[in-house]
Amino acid sequence: MTTGLDRRGLVLGGLGLGVALGAARGARAQEVPTASQIEGPFYPYDLPQEHDADLVRVGSDDAPAMGQVTHVFGTVWTTGATPLGGALVEIWQCDANGRYRHPDDLETSRTPDLRFQGYGRTLAGRDGSFRFRTIRPVSYAVSGTDIVRAPHIHVAVSTRGVRRLTSQLYIAGEALNDRDVALASVTNPAQRSGLIRPYQDGGVFEAGAQMVRYDLMVVI
Numbered sequence: 001m002t003t004g005l006d007r008r009g010l011v012l013g014g015l016g017l018g019v020a021l022g023a024a025r026g027a028r029a030q031e032v033p034t035a036s037q038i039e040g041p042f043y044p045y046d047l048p049q050e051h052d053a054d055l056v057r058v059g060s061d062d063a064p065a066m067g068q069v070t071h072v073f074g075t076v077w078t079t080g081a082t083p084l085g086g087a088l089v090e091i092w093q094c095d096a097n098g099r100y101r102h103p104d105d106l107e108t109s110r111t112p113d114l115r116f117q118g119y120g121r122t123l124a125g126r127d128g129s130f131r132f133r134t135i136r137p138v139s140y141a142v143s144g145t146d147i148v149r150a151p152h153i154h155v156a157v158s159t160r161g162v163r164r165l166t167s168q169l170y171i172a173g174e175a176l177n178d179r180d181v182a183l184a185s186v187t188n189p190a191q192r193s194g195l196i197r198p199y200q201d202g203g204v205f206e207a208g209a210q211m212v213r214y215d216l217m218v219v220i
């Protein structure tokens with residue numbers, strides 16, 4: 001496990017991680033390619049100065065971002081049930097107020113949470129595993145439309161500098177899932193279930209946190 005969440009001394013590779021990821025290793029590999037989803041308008045133009053895998057803390061500010069801390073983890077697979085070690089995994093999402101940390105998010109009715117990093121990246125370990133510390137995403141209205149998005153986390157996977165997957169990750173049980181404009185494009189049941197995962201108690205990682213596992217399969 002090589003994800004670098006340890007900037008603030010958060011210990012990775014410890015008991016909690018082993019417990020959580022043990023289930024991933026014991027599980028069968030993701031059997032269908034992860035469904036693609038639109039990138040959306042808020043992928044960073046330039047790599048932000050801070051872009052580590054802990055999106056809850058920014059800079060020297062000890063106060064965390066608003067929102068429900070959530071540990072997002074999983075394994076990147078490729079065909080043949082092969083873990084894709086070393087893959088670059090990126091996530092980006094809105095903050096607890098529904099704002100993206102992006103110059104094109106001009107929605108003034110919602111106050112940005114400057115303590116939320118908004119974007120992070122990490123390299124999958126040799127076993128394909130990855131983990132982020134972020135917040136549970138919230139729904140938001142798309143500016144200038146009557147569209148309300150289901151809570152989601154944007155994700156991208158790249159190898160050797162080539163983008164292999166662009167998708168979005170959802171929360172099981174959210175009522176908005178059934179009428180989300182992006183998720184509607186995924187009709188294959190196995191692919192839908194790969195994108196819509198249950199959030200669970202994440203106490204093995206951190207008191208009061210939630211956790212969710214998304215296994216990703218990319219075709220190279």
Ligand SMILES: [Fe+2]
Nearest residue numbers: 040149152154
């Ligand atoms: Fe989005």
